[in-house]
């Protein structure tokens with residue numbers, strides 16, 4: 001399949017209120033799955049279970065992500081829809097990670113990725129453990145990849161994922177004011193330079209001393225913004241055609257023209 005309908009659940013997350021956040025996440029998934037036509041893929045934002053309640057994160061984090069995995073996997077299977085389950089605060093024996101999962105239409109796990117660049121400005125490095133591997137996977141036969149929020153400031157990671165074949169990059173985030181122009185510019189740059197679709201799901205509202213601006217986006221491999229949310233809770237929907245990736249890569253053959261021996 002080269003065409004995908006994507007729905008992004010741009011939601012307000014209450015820092016530290018996991019029960020409210022789980023309820024909101026489930027309501028958001030149900031609302032997205034009820035769209036007509038139904039989406040092929042639903043995406044959630046970063047750290048949707050706890051928000052940035054980092055000083056209490058060990059108490060709040062989901063042990064092995066068991067609760068989130070059980071709920072989202074069951075939802076995927078019941079509705080026959082792929083879900084990229086945001087990221088959550090996941091409790092592991094060696095600490096808390098900022099981890100996303102993806103499930104296919106049968107509810108089977110197809111991806112797990114823990115954020116590898118921790119964002120010092122929001123104290124992530126003091127409370128979270130960084131992941132150690134990049135996030136590539138396959139979605140309905142499409143080579144795809146995921147990064148989390150601050151990761152998009154590292155073009156070398158996006159390039160590695162694109163060189164590995166990714167045509168679709170999915171980015172859950174909690175990106176606050178006042179850096180809207182960084183968010184939009186970096187996401188568009190990752191799409192243009194790697195000639196791939198970039199799909200980013202942000203949050204809205206005040207939490208943990210930050211104000212999140214939404215502006216979830218779907219950007220095509222030419223850098224065109226196909227859909228962009230405003231600063232309020234919403235389900236943002238866009239239809240993408242993956243065939244455009246090969247067309248753009250054929251028109252400007254960036255990957256064939258690279259000179260890695262000069263700069264790697």
Ligand SMILES: NC(=O)CCC(=O)C(=O)O
Nearest residue numbers: 119149150174175176179
């Ligand atoms: N949650 C994050 O990683 C935020 C990243 C961010 O705001 C940035 O400017 O980078």
